[in-house]
Amino acid sequence: MTRGIDLSINFCGVTFPNPFCLSSSPVGNTYDMCARAFDMGWGGVVYKTVGLDYEVKITHPSPRLNPLHRGSQRVVGLQNVEQISDRPTKDNFVDLARLKKNYPHKALVASIMGLTHATDWEKLAKMAEDAGADMIECNFSCPQMTVEGTGHKAGQDTAVVEKLTSITKSACSIPVMAKMTPNVADMLPLALAAQAGGADAISAINTVKALTGVDLDTATPLPNVGGKSSSSGYSGTAVKPIGLRFISDMARDERLKIPLSGMGGIYTWIDCVEYLLLGASTLQVTTAILQHGFRIVEDMDEGLSDYLVDHGYESVQQMVGKAVRNVVEPNQLSHATQAISVIDHDKCIGCGQCFLTCRDGAAQAISIQDDRMPIVDEDECFGCLMCKHICPVQDCITYKTVPHHQATA
Numbered sequence: 265m266t267r268g269i270d271l272s273i274n275f276c277g278v279t280f281p282n283p284f285c286l287s288s289s290p291v292g293n294t295y296d297m298c299a300r301a302f303d304m305g306w307g308g309v310v311y312k313t314v315g316l317d318y319e320v321k322i323t324h325p326s327p328r329l330n331p332l333h334r335g336s337q338r339v340v341g342l343q344n345v346e347q348i349s350d351r352p353t354k355d356n357f358v359d360l361a362r363l364k365k366n367y368p369h370k371a372l373v374a375s376i377m378g379l380t381h382a383t384d385w386e387k388l389a390k391m392a393e394d395a396g397a398d399m400i401e402c403n404f405s406c407p408q409m410t411v412e413g414t415g416h417k418a419g420q421d422t423a424v425v426e427k428l429t430s431i432t433k434s435a436c437s438i439p440v441m442a443k444m445t446p447n448v449a450d451m452l453p454l455a456l457a458a459q460a461g462g463a464d465a466i467s468a469i470n471t472v473k474a475l476t477g478v479d480l481d482t483a484t485p486l487p488n489v490g491g492k493s494s495s496s497g498y499s500g501t502a503v504k505p506i507g508l509r510f511i512s513d514m515a516r517d518e519r520l521k522i523p524l525s526g527m528g529g530i531y532t533w534i535d536c537v538e539y540l541l542l543g544a545s546t547l548q549v550t551t552a553i554l555q556h557g558f559r560i561v562e563d564m565d566e567g568l569s570d571y572l573v574d575h576g577y578e579s580v581q582q583m584v585g586k587a588v589r590n591v592v593e594p595n596q597l598s599h600a601t602q603a604i605s606v607i608d609h610d611k612c613i614g615c616g617q618c619f620l621t622c623r624d625g626a627a628q629a630i631s632i633q634d635d636r637m638p639i640v641d642e643d644e645c646f647g648c649l650m651c652k653h654i655c656p657v658q659d660c661i662t663y664k665t666v667p668h669h670q671a672t673a
């Protein structure tokens with residue numbers, strides 16, 4: 265609690281002390297890791313996905329990660345080829361039980377995935393409830409699962425999603441959340457299928473199937489695992505717009521009545537506020553923790569508290585979904601006005617970037633004077649604002665709003 269604000273939220277009848285949770289992944293793979301996260305302020309943990317012990321043991325390729333760097337910015341995205349937990353089932357449930365015993369007021373979610381039979385889901389759901397988990401998350405979305413009917417393969421089939429949700433739900437009395445894959449054109453039918461199967465909540469997104477690069481000398485895609493690679497789960501900053509899109513798609517549809525847990529590229533309190541405004545009630549994080557550690561929750565806690573106070577909200581719940589009504593179809597956007605770029609010559613350093621982007625990618629509305637200062641031809645500018653977006657000087661290019669050139673022509 266910061267600035268006297270209570271950040272707790274009721275999610276499916278479970279009280280989360282704050283909406284910030286570890287998402288199911290290596291950041292929440294053992295008792296010690298989750299305990300440290302709780303101690304540092306995380307309100308909930310979605311534990312690494314647990315399956316049953318099968319004859320073919322789960323092992324992970326190495327290296328299992330490959331980053332996408334951009335210029336000096338490290339890890340704008342992260343590709344992984346990891347599957348579900350490689351630890352014995354029993355060890356994971358012992359850890360879950362210990363976590364609930366020692367942290368009774370934190371929210372504990374067991375992520376499960378049956379590998380071969382529907383009955384696996386039943387067994388795992390019972391084990392999760394017996395261990396004291398507050399909720400279950402069904403992993404219908406890991407893109408690395410290759411067995412038919414598992415992970416994203418299950419998650420792309422509405423009938424399978426409904427059936428496995430219903431089996432899980434019938435096997436336990438705790439709330440069940442279905443975690444969706446973003447590797448589909450439309451998540452809604454799948455979320456509605458989970459709801460029909462009895463799901464109490466939907467979480468999204470799991471990772472986006474992708475390839476982050478190729479080693480140019482060996483012609484091997486990355487990560488290079490013994491000379492080969494696979495397209496696999498991509499996460500981090502790069503996927504935040506995709507996560508926001510799917511969360512808002514679901515929040516906008518009135519047929520879906522269950523709450524949402526949002527994730528994908530959450531690093532800062534601003535990312536948290538965006539997900540909450542677009543309809544998520546709890547938030548989950550992995551890649552930012554891989555990059556910066558559990559301490560990032562302090563910024564989230566402080567930033568969200570300040571935001572609530574500054575915007576007159578008395579609880580997190582009050583702000584959930586406030587931006588949803590402002591998301592419309594592209595053809596519903598107003599064409600009544602348009603922007604015109606305004607360049608502040610007192611701030612301009614004469615680099616010419618705005619001229620280049622306008623000449624080669626927009627309206628050819630910017631010309632350069634002899635003193636290198638750019639001038640905007642207001643009749644030609646169509647207000648894409650790419651010049652503003654690439655200008656290296658803060659607030660050097662702003663814009664004014666005028667009647668739309670085409671509407672008034």
Ligand SMILES: Cc1cc2nc3c(=O)[nH]c(=O)nc-3n(C[C@H](O)[C@H](O)[C@H](O)COP(=O)(O)O)c2cc1C
Pocket residue numbers: 287288289290312313342344346347348349375403406443469470471497498499500501503527528529530548549550551552
């Ligand atoms: C290395 C790694 C392993 C993951 N393992 C799991 C998993 O076992 N179960 C699961 O539901 N999601 C898994 N995820 C997906 C994350 O929980 C999360 O959905 C995704 O990474 C997007 O969030 P982020 O951008 O904050 O990382 C994994 C992600 C990474 C990077």
